[in-house]
Structures are given as C-alpha cells and as structure tokens.
Amino acid sequence: MKTMNLPCVILGSLSGIAREIADQLVRKGTPLVLVARSAEELEIQASDLKIRYGITVETIAADASELDRMSSLPEECARKLKGGNIGCVILCWGVMYPQGEAEKNTQLLKQTFDINLTSSALVLQAFANKMSHAGGGTIVGISSVAGDRGRGSNYLYGASKAGLSALLDGMRHRYHGTGVRVITVKPGMVNTPMTKGIVNPSSPLCASPIKVAADIVRAIETRSVQIYTPEYWRLIMAVIRNIPEQLFLKSRL
Amino acid sequence: MIPGIRTSLSCWGRFHPAECRLIEPESRMKLAALFCDHAASGVIARGMGRSYGDSSVSGEGTVIGQTYLNRFLSFDPQHGIIHCEAGVTLEDIIKVSLPHGWFLPTTPGTKYVSVGGAIAADVHGKNHHVDGSFGNWVKGVTLILADGSIMECSPSKNPDVFWATVGGMGLTGFIRDARIQLRRVESSYYSVRYHRCRNLEAVLSMLASTEQQYRYSVGWIDCLSRGSGLGRSVLMLANNTGARALTSSLRSDPFRVRASARLPSVPFDFPDWVLNPFSVNLFNQAYYFKQRDREEIVPYDSFFYPLDGISSWNRIYGKRGFIQYQALFPDKTAQTGLRKILETVSSHGAASFLAVIKRCGEANLAPLSYIHRGYTLALDIPNLGAQLMPLIKSLDEILLEHQGRLYLAKDSMMDAKTFAAMYPRREEFLNIKKQIDPECFFISDQARRVGLCF
Numbered sequence: 255m256k257t258m259n260l261p262c263v264i265l266g267s268l269s270g271i272a273r274e275i276a277d278q279l280v281r282k283g284t285p286l287v288l289v290a291r292s293a294e295e296l297e298i299q300a301s302d303l304k305i306r307y308g309i310t311v312e313t314i315a316a317d318a319s320e321l322d323r324m325s326s327l328p329e330e331c332a333r334k335l336k337g338g339n340i341g342c343v344i345l346c347w348g349v350m351y352p353q354g355e356a357e358k359n360t361q362l363l364k365q366t367f368d369i370n371l372t373s374s375a376l377v378l379q380a381f382a383n384k385m386s387h388a389g390g391g392t393i394v395g396i397s398s399v400a401g402d403r404g405r406g407s408n409y410l411y412g413a414s415k416a417g418l419s420a421l422l423d424g425m426r427h428r429y430h431g432t433g434v435r436v437i438t439v440k441p442g443m444v445n446t447p448m449t450k451g452i453v454n455p456s457s458p459l460c461a462s463p464i465k466v467a468a469d470i471v472r473a474i475e476t477r478s479v480q481i482y483t484p485e486y487w488r489l490i491m492a493v494i495r496n497i498p499e500q501l502f503l504k505s506r507l
Numbered sequence: 508m509i510p511g512i513r514t515s516l517s518c519w520g521r522f523h524p525a526e527c528r529l530i531e532p533e534s535r536m537k538l539a540a541l542f543c544d545h546a547a548s549g550v551i552a553r554g555m556g557r558s559y560g561d562s563s564v565s566g567e568g569t570v571i572g573q574t575y576l577n578r579f580l581s582f583d584p585q586h587g588i589i590h591c592e593a594g595v596t597l598e599d600i601i602k603v604s605l606p607h608g609w610f611l612p613t614t615p616g617t618k619y620v621s622v623g624g625a626i627a628a629d630v631h632g633k634n635h636h637v638d639g640s641f642g643n644w645v646k647g648v649t650l651i652l653a654d655g656s657i658m659e660c661s662p663s664k665n666p667d668v669f670w671a672t673v674g675g676m677g678l679t680g681f682i683r684d685a686r687i688q689l690r691r692v693e694s695s696y697y698s699v700r701y702h703r704c705r706n707l708e709a710v711l712s713m714l715a716s717t718e719q720q721y722r723y724s725v726g727w728i729d730c731l732s733r734g735s736g737l738g739r740s741v742l743m744l745a746n747n748t749g750a751r752a753l754t755s756s757l758r759s760d761p762f763r764v765r766a767s768a769r770l771p772s773v774p775f776d777f778p779d780w781v782l783n784p785f786s787v788n789l790f791n792q793a794y795y796f797k798q799r800d801r802e803e804i805v806p807y808d809s810f811f812y813p814l815d816g817i818s819s820w821n822r823i824y825g826k827r828g829f830i831q832y833q834a835l836f837p838d839k840t841a842q843t844g845l846r847k848i849l850e851t852v853s854s855h856g857a858a859s860f861l862a863v864i865k866r867c868g869e870a871n872l873a874p875l876s877y878i879h880r881g882y883t884l885a886l887d888i889p890n891l892g893a894q895l896m897p898l899i900k901s902l903d904e905i906l907l908e909h910q911g912r913l914y915l916a917k918d919s920m921m922d923a924k925t926f927a928a929m930y931p932r933r934e935e936f937l938n939i940k941k942q943i944d945p946e947c948f949f950i951s952d953q954a955r956r957v958g959l960c961f
C-alpha cells in the first residue's frame with residue numbers, strides 16, 4: 255500500500271509494542287521518525303535498526319508530559335523529514351499505574367490522564383490538522399480493551415483509555431471522506447514491560463508484542479478502522495460489556 | 508524497589524528450577540537503577556538459558572533478563588568488528604554479518620545463545636584446536652560492577668578483570684556490551700568429510716592427525732557400542748567452502764542466510780518411557796550406518812546447528828529433565844579416561860542420545876576457562892532419579908583420577924570440593940572478584956554449589 259512508502263511517526267517508540275512495530279515497518283522499507291523521551295535509548299534504537307536492516311531512521315526526544323510541546327510535534331517531524339509528507343502516525347506511549355496506588359496518589363492519577371489522554375489529544379489533533387491540510391494520512395492510536403467498560407480493578411487507566419477510544423472514534427467520524435484515516439487499536443493483554451508482574455506471560459490470553467505489532471501493521475495496510483488484537487478480544491469484550499450491571503457489581507473483574 | 512516478577516527459572520536441562528525475582532530492564536537507565544536497589548541481592552545475569560544447570564538461576568535472588576538489552580551498537584563490515592549489547596544472540600549476529608562475508612569466530616552447537624552467555628562461559632566450537640574459544644575473539648567489554656560503576660575491560664585495559672569475566676559465569680559483573688572480532692568466510696557453506704571410526708582409539712588418532720588439515724572437527728559417539736567397538740563414531744571434518752568450489756546455483760548467493768525455520772518443535776513433555784536404552788540404541792545404530800564415508804557441501808546451519816531445527820528438543824527427556832556431562836581430558840590421559848567414562852555410562856544403562864567428542868587446542872588466559880589441550884566429551888544423561896547421583900559421583904572420580912575437568916556451562920551437580928580440584932586457578936579468580944565485588948553481589952545457584960563465592 256502507498257501509506258507504507260511514506261514516512262511513519264512512532265510516538266513512544268521504545269514501548270514493548272512499538273519496538274516491534276518499528277522493526278516490522280523498517281523491514282518493509284518504511285521511513286521512520288521515532289519519538290521517545292530518552293535521547294540515549296533513541297540513539298541505540300536507531301543504530302540497531304540501521305545495523306539490522308540497513309535503514310537510517312530519524313529520532314526526536316520528547317516527553318509526553320511537556321503538554322505545550324505536543325501541538326508542535328508534527329512540525330518537528332516534518333522538519334526532520336525535510337518537509338516531506340507524513341504518511342502515518344502511531345501513538346504508542348501510555349502509562350498504567352497500579353489502581354490502588356493511583357487512587358491514593360494524585361500525582362499518579364493526574365499523570366494517567368495527562369499522558370494517556372491529554373497529550374494524546376493534543377498531539378493527534380495537531381497531526382490531524384496537518385494531514386487534512388496535506389490531503390491525507392493515517393492516524394493510529396493504541397487504546398485498550400480496558401476502556402470498553404470501567405472495572406473496579408483498573409478504572410483510572412480504563413477511563414483514560416475510554417477517553418482515548420472516544421477521541422479516536424470521533425476523529426474518524428470527523429475526517430471521514432477527507433483522506434485522513436483513523437484506526438482505533440484495542441489490545442488485550444500483551445507481554446510487555448507495562449504488564450510485568452501483573453499478567454502471566456505464559457497465560458494463553460497473553461499475546462506477544464510481535465503478534466500485536468503485526469496486527470497493527472496489517473490494519474494500516476488494509477482498510478480496518480477499529481481492531482481488537484488478538485481478534486478474540488472483540489468477543490470477550492462484547493460479553494463483558496453486556497453483563498447486566500447488577501451482576502457485574504458482584505463480579506471481581 | 509524495582510518491581511520484578513517472581514517466577515520459577517531453570518536452564519536447558521530443566522533440572523534445578525528455583526523461585527527467582529526476574530527483572531528485565533528496558534533501558535540503560537533502568538539497568539543502572541538496579542545497582543542502587545537495596546532489595547537486589549544475589550544477582551545474576553541471564554542470557555538465553557542455554558546452559559544446562561543453574562548458571563543463570565539465583566533462588567531467592569534477582570535474575571537480570573536481557574529481553575530488551577539486545578541491540579546492535581555498531582558494525583564495521585570492513586574489519587568485521589561487531590559491537591552489541593550482551594543480550595544479542597549469535598543468530599542475530601549471523602543475520603547481520605554473513606551477508607557481508609563475516610561469520611562467528613567460533614560457535615557452540617546452538618545459535619540461540621547470547622553474547623553475554625558466550626563470553627561468560629567462554630564457549631568453544633568445533634574449531635578450538637585452531638582458533639581457541641570465544642573469549643579469544645572479544646576485543647573488549649563494558650562491565651557494570653557491583654557498585655554500579657562502569658569498567659571498560661579488554662586484553663590491554665584492566666586485563667585481570669577482562670580475563671576473569673571471560674569464563675567467569677557472570678560473577679565479576681554485568682556485561683553491558685561487547686566488541687567481537689568476526690571471521691572472514693568465503694561462503695556460508697562447509698565442505699564436510701564424514702568418516703566412520705570403529706572405536707575410541709581410531710577416533711582420537713583421527714582427530715589428532717587431521718588437526719592441521721581441517722579447521723572444524725567433531726565426532727558423534729555411539730555410547731551403546733561396547734567391547735572392541737567401544738567409542739565407535741562418525742567424524743565430521745570440515746572447512747569453509749571456497750567460492751570456487753560452490754555449484755553455480757549456490758555461487759549466485761554465496762552468503763545466503765537461512766531463514767530460521769524453527770518449524771518442527773517438541774510440543775509437550777515426552778513420557779519418561781520414550782527414551783529408554785532400547786530406543787536410544789536404535790537411534791544410534793541408525794545414525795552410524797546411515798553415514799557412509801563421503802564428502803558433502805552443506806549450509807552452515809546444518810553443519811553447526813543440527814539441533815536448532817527442532818525447538819524445545821529438551822522436552823524429549825520428559826518433565827524430570829536431564830543433565831549433560833561434559834568432560835575434558837588432557838592428551839596423556841584421554842584414552843583411558845574416556846574409555847572408563849564410556850564404560851561406566853553404558854554399564855549403568857544410562858542411555859545417551861547425543862555424545863559428542865571434540866579436539867581441543869591451547870587454553871587462553873582466563874582463570875576459569877574450561878578448555879585446554881586435550882579432548883572433550885559431552886553426553887546427555889536423563890534424570891534417573893536416585894541412581895543419578897552415584898553415577899555422576901563415579902564419573903567425577905574417573906575425571907579426577909585422570910586430571911580431567913567438567914564444564915560449568917553444562918554442570919548441574921558438581922560439589923565444591925570437586926570443583927576446587929578441577930580448577931586450580933579458582934583462588935586467583937576469587938581474589939579478583941573480591942576486589943571488584945567484595946560483598947558478593949553477583950552470585951548464582953551454581954556459584955553457591957561449586958563454591959565460587961565467599
């Protein structure tokens with residue numbers, strides 16, 4: 255597909271899932287701009303991709319909590335690309351603090367929404383503006399199944415992801431027909447640093463980041479608009495969403 | 508405290524599982540933080556877990572996994588020098604370097620081994636008699652010491668610490684990254700001569716007399732043949748195939764990297780009865796008679812890594828696991844020592860699927876490096892339960908009587924007294940460790956067992 259030949263921006267390129275996305279896109283020859291907060295790690299990631307696949311990638315060190323900077327990120331990327339068009343942006347950064355800690359620590363609670371929702375809205379809206387001006391592009395946001403229904407065990411993170419899902423779905427509606435395509439990605443449990451110690455990596459419900467990244471890359475290449483990854487989470491979440499509230503209250507999900 | 512996960516870890520033989528706290532840092536910053544973490548004690552690095560016993564396991568301690576610390580830092584295709592983090596595997600290196608005409612200077616029988624593991628065990632390949640072990644090809648390492656400080660070590664800079672780290676089983680510090688000199692090759696193929704030897708004597712003399720002629724040599728021993736046929740083997744003697752010797756179809760892509768088809772795998776633990784002496788005997792007989800003396804050109808994968816084609820093959824030994832016994836004898840005692848080992852194993856009916864014999868050349872400077880001039884024999888022994896310990900003890904005694912020694916990367920059962928007798932430079936190593944790790948921050952279950960700690 256054409257999108258894959260145009261440069262792709264990965265926000266939060268050092269995340270467990272994003273590393274695999276970067277690998278898979280580079281192997282397809284997609285030019286990349288990697289954005290993450292550690293300049294040192296970005297440099298290592300770039301050298302690794304260069305040595306493994308012979309492709310040079312651009313990098314930008316930026317922290318999602320610098321909210322003021324978010325709306326100028328698309329311009330920064332364009333400058334790195336010498337003014338070239340951006341084909342695709344993939345939002346991968348996110349934080350998940352243990353629910354119990356976030357309930358008591360306002361700093362963590364605020365961060366959850368700042369990173370997962372506010373920064374995401376600021377940066378993705380800026381990309382949408384730029385892309386619609388340029389006449390097209392693809393916006394991919396990694397939300398989560400946790401946003402599909404608030405659950406006692408993880409509702410602060412879940413609420414930030416519910417907001418992100420609504421943002422992405424609304425954006426898709428807003429830009430329908432303009433050439434700007436928006437993809438909502440809802441992973442289930444994935445074996446990454448985020449879930450270390452929370453999810454058992456050998457559980458059959460825990461997917462590998464390689465699989466999730468492949469699903470995301472395929473969604474970009476095809477006409478998908480909203481994916482669950484692995485796909486069976488669509489069914490699981492349909493069931494969970496439809497449990498009557500009275501029954502749900504008695505469960506310990 | 509850095510969150511880690513409590514998990515049961517063991518190595519390839521699945522013999523010594525232990526509860527550990529596993530931490531897999533995603534960045535240098537998180538790695539560094541570990542050394543300021545008061546909850547971290549009994550720390551050991553873990554590569555691909557391809558050692559057989561408990562080298563990268565620390566019960567009640569902290570294990571540093573390298574899932575995310577596996578990135579290439581630079582590659583000089585002109586001089587064949589690769590610089591990478593220690594979690595990079597030998598398979599990764601082949602993929603990067605072979606298309607440029609460079610291969611590993613030496614390689615163990617599996618490519619699913621990390622650079623950190625290859626240095627820490629000072630691994631050897633089928634070319635030890637010519638090229639020595641992996642440590643000989645390491646140009647330098649960046650070591651994180653117990654106090655979190657960083658030390659650059661090489662044969663010329665901090666050489667004591669460098670050589671203690673080579674073969675040091677992760678006990679001197681955490682190897683963050685390493686620079687390795689690769690070998691120029693003319694193709695990714697090997698010209699292999701298969702040669703049957705009817706007994707041990709023939710094997711040893713053939714391995715010794717072909718030393719100059721072949722860079723690579725290895726013998727597969729049929730452990731169940733007895734009497735005058737004891738040690739009956741098939742030898743594989745090989746050199747890298749020159750570009751001109753390739754058929755025209757291979758010559759069009761001389762540095763072909765084989766896609767890692769890890770296709771067939773052992774999907775479940777075999778029941779214990781599958782691997783009985785009878786089935787092993789059948790396997791070994793078939794193997795011996797299938798091999799006619801001949802020459803063949805084969806891809807590097809089938810020559811160096813015949814077992815990598817079947818993933819999780821360790822599961823054929825069932826849930827109870829197995830051990831590998833790798834013995835090294837100096838030239839002068841090799842014949843009698845090896846004979847006694849083979850006799851003892853077969854009289855116990857301790858069937859071995861794989862027994863591999865290799866020629867070894869000169870030792871390097873590393874105090875704990877396993878390998879020196881002589882012959883090394885590696886055999887798998889399934890966990891026989893109560894019978895296992897007495898068998899291993901009697902094998903250890905044979906080794907001690909013949910100035911032999913065991914390989915830490917394969918060891919699962921050696922005790923401290925035996926280790927001290929086999930490794931006379933142990934004290935020298937511990938003195939270096941005391942200087943850079945006075946509180947014995949780095950320790951593994953194996954180190955506790957064999958007394959590589961204080």
Ligand SMILES: Cc1cc2nc3c(=O)[nH]c(=O)nc-3n(C[C@H](O)[C@H](O)[C@H](O)COP(=O)(O)OP(=O)(O)OC[C@H]3O[C@@H](n4cnc5c(N)ncnc54)[C@H](O)[C@@H]3O)c2cc1C
Pocket residue numbers: 518519551552553554555556557558559562563593594614615616617619620621622623624625627628629630631632675676677678680681682683814916917951
């Ligand atoms: C099928 C098979 C065939 C084999 N053939 C051979 C052979 O022919 N020749 C041979 O020599 N060996 C052979 N081996 C053994 C294997 O090469 C060694 O055990 C090797 O050390 C395994 O590396 P690993 O990455 O799996 O490390 P692990 O097994 O996880 O760890 C091994 C040691 O390396 C240390 N280590 C790992 N990373 C670091 C680091 N970053 N810093 C410091 N220490 C570190 C660990 O602490 C541990 O002490 C074979 C093993 C198998 C399973």
Ligand SMILES: NC(=O)c1ccc[n+]([C@@H]2O[C@H](COP(=O)([O-])OP(=O)(O)OC[C@H]3O[C@@H](n4cnc5c(N)ncnc54)[C@H](OP(=O)(O)O)[C@@H]3O)[C@@H](O)[C@H]2O)c1
Pocket residue numbers: 266267268269270271272290291292316317318319345346347348349350369396397398399440441442443444445446447448449533
């Ligand atoms: N793993 C799962 O089970 C799962 C399930 C559903 C959805 N998701 C979502 O998938 C996405 C990727 O997560 P992952 O699983 O790959 O986890 P991860 O490895 O923990 O990745 C999270 C990334 O977010 C980055 N980040 C955090 N705060 C940041 C900030 N202030 N500025 C810039 N970057 C920041 C982190 O950067 P540093 O490297 O600098 O810390 C890290 O790379 C996340 O949005 C997550 O919510 C994950």
